[in-house]
Each structure stands twice: as structure tokens, then as C-alpha cells.
Amino acid sequence: MASSSPLFKRWLGQIGADQVVEVLTDLFENGAAFIVDSNSDILLWSKGAEQLFGLSATDTIGKPCKTALNCDNGNDPCNLAELGIVKSQAVRIQHPYGRTLHCYRTARAFYDSNGGFAGAIEFLQPQSNTAPEQKPDDSDSFHGILSRDPAMKEAIKIIRNVAETEATVLIRGESGTGKEMVAHALHLESPRHYQPFLAINCAALTPSLLESELFGHVKGAFTGAVRNHAGLFQRANGGTLFLDEIAELPLELQAKLLRVIQERNFIPVGGDSAVSVDVRIIAATHRSLREEVKAGHFREDLMYRLRVVPIFLPPLRERRQDISLLLQHLIDRHNTQGHRHIDSIAPEAMRLLLDYRWPGNVRELNNVVEYAYAVGRGSELSIDDLPPEFREPVITFSPAASNAQRSKSQNEAELIREALQNSPDNLEQAAQYAGMSRATFWRKRRKYGL
Numbered sequence: 322m323a324s325s326s327p328l329f330k331r332w333l334g335q336i337g338a339d340q341v342v343e344v345l346t347d348l349f350e351n352g353a354a355f356i357v358d359s360n361s362d363i364l365l366w367s368k369g370a371e372q373l374f375g376l377s378a379t380d381t382i383g384k385p386c387k388t389a390l391n392c393d394n395g396n397d398p399c400n401l402a403e404l405g406i407v408k409s410q411a412v413r414i415q416h417p418y419g420r421t422l423h424c425y426r427t428a429r430a431f432y433d434s435n436g437g438f439a440g441a442i443e444f445l446q447p448q449s450n451t452a453p454e455q456k457p458d459d460s461d462s463f464h465g466i467l468s469r470d471p472a473m474k475e476a477i478k479i480i481r482n483v484a485e486t487e488a489t490v491l492i493r494g495e496s497g498t499g500k501e502m503v504a505h506a507l508h509l510e511s512p513r514h515y516q517p518f519l520a521i522n523c524a525a526l527t528p529s530l531l532e533s534e535l536f537g538h539v540k541g542a543f544t545g546a547v548r549n550h551a552g553l554f555q556r557a558n559g560g561t562l563f564l565d566e567i568a569e570l571p572l573e574l575q576a577k578l579l580r581v582i583q584e585r586n587f588i589p590v591g592g593d594s595a596v597s598v599d600v601r602i603i604a605a606t607h608r609s610l611r612e613e614v615k616a617g618h619f620r621e622d623l624m625y626r627l628r629v630v631p632i633f634l635p636p637l638r639e640r641r642q643d644i645s646l647l648l649q650h651l652i653d654r655h656n657t658q659g660h661r662h663i664d665s666i667a668p669e670a671m672r673l674l675l676d677y678r679w680p681g682n683v684r685e686l687n688n689v690v691e692y693a694y695a696v697g698r699g700s701e702l703s704i705d706d707l708p709p710e711f712r713e714p715v716i717t718f719s720p721a722a723s724n725a726q727r728s729k730s731q732n733e734a735e736l737i738r739e740a741l742q743n744s745p746d747n748l749e750q751a752a753q754y755a756g757m758s759r760a761t762f763w764r765k766r767r768k769y770g771l
């Protein structure tokens with residue numbers, strides 16, 4: 322909250338609050354500012370809003386903001402009454418002349434003395450006017466998904482394109498490769514991003530619980546069903562449902578899922594009438610659905626319905642430049658928490674991290690960094706800071722599995738050579754790959770004549 326002088330109210334009375342608000346909103350000339358009442362009807366429309374949307378105040382004032390902005394989201398569209406405040410949320414708005422505007426939205430709700438929603442003030446800033454690192458195109462981050470790997474970049478390109486459509490997407494990748502993150506990014510990029518994103522792991526529940534969780538049940542459907550229960554399909558209506566480990570879905574539920582996809586309705590457990598829903602399905606699996614079909618575990622018709630757009634996420638061991646990128650990101654994050662500050666990674670430790678097989682992928686990398694901060698001390702991350710499995714030669718991925726025993730300079734020279742091969746045109750990235758600062762990397766490169 323801003324602070325004001327005791328004279329502020331008197332001054333405001335003289336000038337008129339309306340004039341002050343108009344001037345304030347017009348000062349925000351690189352974006353749109355507008356104010357809505359408790360029905361979300363537009364009360365004030367700034368000059369910046371006119372410019373951004375190409376809609377005059379006479380076209381918009383008095384109209385519900387969802388109509389004016391063409392962001393069909395129902396009543397209390399953006400959930401603002403409940404949230405109270407929204408900061409820099411990425412949103413997409415359909416421009417009246419067909420263009421899609423990518424904006425960051427900041428909004429604040431007002432409440433009356435009874436706590437009822439009394440309207441809101443909103444600011445929309447086009448993404449092109451904001452910091453370049455927030456644009457996914459030219460950065461290594463996309464909705465929190467960090468990667469420099471070409472296959473991952475390709476997957477991200479597909480996500481961005483397919484998000485605009487209603488196509489069903491099947492994500493394949495080992496555990497911890499970021500399947501749920503990708504599904505969520507797809508939802509955020511899609512026109513459904515204002516609506517719910519719900520997720521369920523089909524391998525985590527018994528068939529009967531899973532059925533009830535997905536499709537809901539009616540009161541009295543089984544012992545303990547004391548009231549109607551809305552399932553995930555109903556709760557995700559208008560939004561996206563992420564079905565993780567879809568290959569584990571029991572055959573009888575596969576038939577029910579097929580019906581929802583084809584007919585957009587289902588019958589809750591114990592119910593006698595169909596419930597209609599509009600839900601986008603994103604499924605994921607670590608298995609090959611084709612193999613599951615061949616083995617008779619999965620319906621072929623359902624497989625074809627689910628894998629309209631297949632996306633493959635490579636395991637971490639196959640995108641080694643991401644190991645250093647993610648490592649640096651995690652270290653930066655932990656460093657800000659104050660408990661330990663890591664400035665460098667010992668070359669032998671970096672060697673082990675790059676050669677490790679990473680069966681748990683990025684999730685395991687998170688755990689390894691957490692372990693290093695919990696167990697280790699000092700400013701250098703050393704082999705001793707790594708969990709015990711890193712000291713068992715059998716788990717190393719490289720054919721030259723005895724890296725830990727090699728001399729420090731051998732390790733260092735090899736690491737630098739590999740980093741240069743990986744990023745020949747980008748010293749910053751090469752240094753990061755080797756887990757060194759740019760200056761140290763340059764010094765060591767000279768030392769080994771590389």
C-alpha cells in the first residue's frame with residue numbers, strides 16, 4: 322500500500338478522484354489499463370487500451386470485459402474475486418481483428434464493506450514490451466522448462482504450435498523427464514489457460530478408486546458414497562486433464578475414456594444419466610503404447626485417439642548440456658537461500674555428474690543438489706557432497722567408468738575438451754558445461770593447451 326499525507330484526502334477532494342485515476346491509467350501508455358465493476362462491466366478504458374486493442378472507449382465502456390476483450394471465461398472470469406491480486410500472469414487475448422495478443426496481466430480486486438467483490442483495476446502489458454528473457458523464443462526457458470537440447474527445443478516448438486489447437490497430445494518419456502511440466506506448459510499456452518489444469522497418475526490408484534476419481538460417483542453408488550462426488554472430468558470442464566501413466570489404465574476404464582473422447586460425455590459411477598464435458602486430454606507414459614497394444618494391455622482405438630500428436634522427451638543422460646544448465650540453475654536457487662554458497666564444482670565431481678546414468682532424470686538431479694546442500698560444506702561442490710551411488714563405479718554411464726580414480730588433471734583436461742566440443746562457439750556455455758566460471762575455464766584451457 323502506498324503511504325499518503327493527512328492532506329491527501331482533501332487534495333483528492335479538490336482535484337476529483339476520477340481525474341486522478343484517469344491520469345494514472347493514461348500514464349501507463351505502453352499497455353492497457355481498465356477498471357470494471359462488480360459485474361465485470363467496463364467503467365474506465367485508458368488511451369493505452371484503445372491503442373493496444375484498437376477499440377475505442379465508446380465501443381467498450383458498459384460492456385462486460387470478457388465480451389470486449391474476447392476472452393470467454395464465464396462470470397468472474399479470471400477468478401479475481403477469489404484471488405484478489407494477480408501479478409504478471411501470461412495471458413493471450415484475441416485481438417478484434419484476428420491477431421492474438423500475448424500480454425502480462427496484473428490486476429487487483431476491490432471489495433465492499435461486506436467483503437463482496439466490488440470491481441477491479443487491470444493492467445495488460447504486451448509481452449514484446451517486457452524483459453527479453455521472458456520470451457520463450459530466444460531463451461533456454463519455457464514456462465520453467467529449462468533446456469538447450471535440440472530434441473527438447475523441438476518438443477517445445479511442437480507444444481507451442483499444438484497448444485493453439487484442440488488436438489490430443491501423448492507425451493512419452495522416462496520418469497522425471499518433465500512430462501507433467503510439459504503438459505502444464507501446453508495448457509498455459511492454450512486458449513484454455515484460464516480454466517483448470519488437473520492431473521492424475523493412473524498407476525497410483527486401484528481401478529475402482531480411479532474410476533470414481535476420474536468420473537465421479539453418485540450418492541449411494543457404493544458403501545461409503547454418502548454424497549455425490551464430482552470427478553476430475555467434471556472439475557476440469559473447460560480446461561485440461563493430464564492423465565499420467567496412461568498405459569496403466571485398466572481395460573474397463575479405457576472404454577469409458579474412449580467414450581469421453583468420442584462423445585464428450587460419461588456416466589458417473591452408479592449414475593443413470595450422461596454428463597457432458599469439454600475437456601482437453603493430455604496423456605503421458607514411459608512405455609510404448611504400441612507395445613502395450615501388441616501385448617493386449619491397451620486398446621488400439623484408444624491409442625490412436627490419444628497419440629494424435631506424440632511428443633518425446635529424451636532422458637537426461639542423452640542431453641548432457643542440460644545437466645550443467647539445470648545444475649547451475651539449481652545451485653543459483655539454493656545459493657539465494659543462504660545456508661551454503663557453492664561457487665564452483667570440482668572437475669572430478671562434474672565428470673561424475675555428466676557421466677551418471679540419471680535413471681530418475683531431472684527429479685533425481687534436483688535431489689542430488691539438495692543432498693549436496695544438506696550434507697556438504699564449503700564453496701566447492703566436491704565428490705564427497707554427492708550421494709553414495711556416485712561413488713559406486715558400477716552406476717557410471719561412460720564406458721570409461723573409472724573416472725573417479727583418474728588423476729585430477731586428466732579429468733579436468735578431458736572435461737574442458739568435451740565442453741569445447743559441445744559448445745564450440747559459445748565460451749559461456751562451454752564454461753557452464755564444465756561447471757566453471759568463464760575466467761577459470763579460460764585459465765585452465767590455456768594450462769592444458771586446448
Ligand SMILES: Nc1ncnc2c1ncn2[C@@H]1O[C@H](COP(=O)(O)OP(=O)(O)OP(=O)(O)O)[C@@H](O)[C@H]1O
Pocket residue numbers: 465466467468494495496497498499500501502503565647683684687
Ligand atoms: N527441463 C526442466 N527444467 C526444469 N525443471 C525440470 C525440467 N524437467 C523436469 N523438471 C523438474 O523435475 C521434476 C520432475 O518433473 P515432472 O514431474 O514434470 O516429470 P514427469 O516426467 O512427469 O515424472 P513422472 O513420470 O515420474 O511423474 C519436477 O520437479 C520438475 O520441476
